[in-house]
Amino acid sequence: MAAGEAQADCLFCKIVAGDVPATVVRETKDFVAFRDINPQAPTHILVIPRAHYPNAGELGAAEPELAGTLLAEAAAVAAGEGIDETGYRVVFNTGAGAGQTVFHVHAHVMGGRGLTWPPG
Numbered sequence: 001m002a003a004g005e006a007q008a009d010c011l012f013c014k015i016v017a018g019d020v021p022a023t024v025v026r027e028t029k030d031f032v033a034f035r036d037i038n039p040q041a042p043t044h045i046l047v048i049p050r051a052h053y054p055n056a057g058e059l060g061a062a063e064p065e066l067a068g069t070l071l072a073e074a075a076a077v078a079a080g081e082g083i084d085e086t087g088y089r090v091v092f093n094t095g096a097g098a099g100q101t102v103f104h105v106h107a108h109v110m111g112g113r114g115l116t117w118p119p120g
Helices: 011-017 056-062 064-081
Strands: 024-027 031-035 043-049 088-091 107-111
Touching: 011 031, 011 043, 024 064, 031 064, 043 064, 056 064, 064 088, 064 107
Parallel strands: none
Antiparallel strands: 024 031, 031 043, 043 107, 088 107
């Protein structure tokens, strides 16, 4: 399978294709952003590239420009949700040990409450 190619068994590829419903808040030619079904903050949105990469490291290695644009999309989502002025967190879980459960790179954009440190 070529890098970036959709995978038939990937939940997020199915969301991108429109085969699985999601509450989409923003779409561009390269990204889809939708509300997390198990939110961990009042605002919790996932931003995913339309292209399939298993994790942030693989996306960054294969397409560094797209990885950078993913961060810009996360900021645009935060602004659209009104959390850019109060503060928000962008999280990439990479690997099962870090809590990644869907192996299609995605940024969690969370805000709307105080976020303590350290996380986890």
